[in-house]
Amino acid sequence: MEYRGAQETASAWEVSTRLVQRLCAEGRVDGARKVGGSWVIPLSTQKPADLRLAKDRDAGHCPEDVPASASLDKADDTPLAILGAAVPPAVQPGADALAGLMPLMNSAFVPGACGEAIESIEDLEAREIARAEYYYFSGRAEEAARASSAFLSHPDLATRLSAHLIYAYANLSLGNINSARFALAELRLSLHTDASSSPQSRIAEAFVTYAASVLLHLPAPDDMPPAETFFSLLPPGLRAFALYMHAHRLYLEGDYSRSLGLVEAALLMMPSDYPIPEIYLHLVAVMDHMSLRQTDAARTHLLAAWALARPDGLIEAFGEHHGLLGGMLESVIKKDWPEDFKRIIDITYRFSAGWRRIHNPVAEETVADNLTTTEFAVSMLAARDWTNQEIGAHLGVSANTVKSCLASSFRKLGISRRRDLQQYMLR
Template identity: 40%
Template sequence: MNKYTVLPLLNSSFEPGKALETVEQFEDKDFRNIAMAELYYFTGRAKECCEITELYLENEKMELRLSACMLYCYANLTLGRSVASKRGLQGIQECISKAMKKEISEELQASCVLAGYVGAVLLHLPAEGIPPLWEYSGILSEGLRLFAVYVLAHQAYLNGEYWSAYGMCKAALFMTRETYPISMVYLRCMMSTCRINRRYKKEAQIDLMEGWKMAEKDDFAEPFIEHHGLLQGLIEVCIRKNDPDAYKRITDGVLSFSRGWMAVHNPETKNKVTDELTVMEFSIAMQASGGWTNKEIAAHMGISVNTVKHHLTDIFCKLDIKKREELKQYMLN
């Protein structure tokens, strides 16, 4: 296998369930190492991912360095190492600066722009100083282009353009010739996020489970960990009862990832997204802050109205607030 690009595993087409086999097929040792780091990251093994990627943060080969910086940034969020995570972000910025001087190929320039948006948009930070991703996405190879669509859709979602975000993801899946499991799982998570935000609950569950059916064959838990808050309880609804072991892996990851994410996001934006709530409490708080009634939350989550009230009482106490309107300042956008 000779797909020596940024994020080589994400950029590879393979049958779900054959991620490890795909990694082992890379002939070049360094790209095989980066692909293995990707596999570690997407399966929730952040420590192993960091051990590999730290070796490539200053690598002269841009594809290796850029891949390492992205993975290192996000893996360290899960480990609660905000300083190390920012080191990865800084490395991405240095690659972008070089790319803008046109010292590298067009495809690598596009990859640098994508990395910049991955670092900014997925942390809900402004993408200031980075060229528009849509201008470069067409240059990327198909696997990376799919992920670029996901990032652009995520940006549209944060701007309140929910159906535009959904349509972008849907169109990308329709137009893709081959199967790129990692990017496709992220696209499904975003589609589900858009639909649950508009309270299309059944349709949101269908999108989520389509992604889960593909992801579980390789144990790709990370996309669901990253989207837990935005999915507003769908993880609990769809996975908690059907696969309690997987649910535990996801929720364990959510707690560590969200706290690391907030350690970077909050100081940068001056927002106060809270890390004081349990996974269940955060899901309920997201719904309540979005205008859902106790009855609607209970029906969605499969719990009683009294249980919802009990959780909200605990949430209000932890956040030292008195009414639902005050929740918004502590929730994700």
């Protein structure tokens, strides 16, 4: 079946693009669906016959035979959450709950064209969510938190869930732990919504709840549906990110080979370039290969992730995963891209500080918070039985430098043996 966008459809029907978008949202256009935040309409779909109410709404007034309440809609493109309007949503959570979730993550684009991908999203609110995603994935936490906060009370489920996910992780980096906890709690509560909600809505809720637990290395809620019941129903970009999360969970369980196999299969099956989930998939592959002491393969995946990320500055994931990458950033990125490396390390310090304040109390673990990023990377390798010589060769420093680094870590942690490092490290 052939499709066309809302703007092209509006031209063919001789109406406004906004009217077409509203008709689609109200379920009055046969076969219309959302892809990456934009409506697409089958080429064969005819213009609905009953356009009078929609036209009057678009003009900002009600026809005489329609109750005034029918026209309750915002007069401009300001989100209802900002206006504080307690107006029932015009669009109930339904078939488009998945297509509208994390629209940038779910967008295919050529590396370097992230901005164009955002601007091509026709739905105005989905475009703003995508912009908030871009702020987050490019390490601009303050802008991400500000942009997503406008949609925390939005009536549309996909918009609201996306906003809470972005807001939660952005506030980790900003040190606003109460704000992060609030958003994470809202995501978990989403699983307890009305059981009569649509299957697509339940899948969207499960996806963000899974993200809220796996990325913090915390157990999933007891009422979380099994992954195999919803992964296959996600659109391509979200499915790829869900597979990353599942591979990350397998990594945490120590099942490195299975995690790696899942990543390789996911990358092979990608229908086109979805840079954001692919970056995360490559990074978990680095984690797996380093755990298996396969440094050459780890380097290959790191460079693949870097090739996807650098053109658009999508460096947040590298900062998030620094401690799990086995010194690979120091080995590969630091030498050739020193300024980018500095930005990544800045992200690492900010993100990991907030991450530990959420993770440590819940998991009842004590991941070290007083080591430099280099000390942490060296200590992670030492805790995995790498010798000083092996660590030095990997990082391009002398064995004596490694020894001094470990001595500093031991002093800060109050330990005297390598085997005591593990209790302060990430898994």
